[in-house]
Amino acid sequence: MHLKISGRDLELTSGLRKYTVAKLERVLRRFDNVTEVKVLLSVDDYRQTIQCAEVYVQMNGRGVFAESSNEDLYVAIDSLAEKLERQAVPHDTRAQASHRDAVTFRSMSMALFAKF
Numbered sequence: 114m115h116l117k118i119s120g121r122d123l124e125l126t127s128g129l130r131k132y133t134v135a136k137l138e139r140v141l142r143r144f145d146n147v148t149e150v151k152v153l154l155s156v157d158d159y160r161q162t163i164q165c166a167e168v169y170v171q172m173n174g175r176g177v178f179a180e181s182s183n184e185d186l187y188v189a190i191d192s193l194a195e196k197l198e199r200q201a202v203p204h205d206t207r208a209q210a211s212h213r214d215a216v217t218f219r220s221m222s223m224a225l226f227a228k229f
Contacts, residue, residue, distance in 0.1 A: 118130055144177070168197065179196040181193040
């Protein structure tokens, strides 16, 4: 997995980078086959008090995007992690349902061929 953290109109400190990595590592364990993660931390151009956090997670054949903004960048990163976690739940259930359907189909086809 390739992780790229960049900042626009703000300086990325080591503490901010470590905090972002710690929050995203916990959430990214729920996704399968993550190839690349791009994080953009920025300050809103029009309102200098609003800070934004965006993340794009690239997986095999699919991508997930989330963004969050707040006056405090750490709160925006927390909110971003929560949004990613909510998107991971449908991904988990979809993967489990697909696996369950494949097993059911295989057992049904084996039962049909056993009759002949």
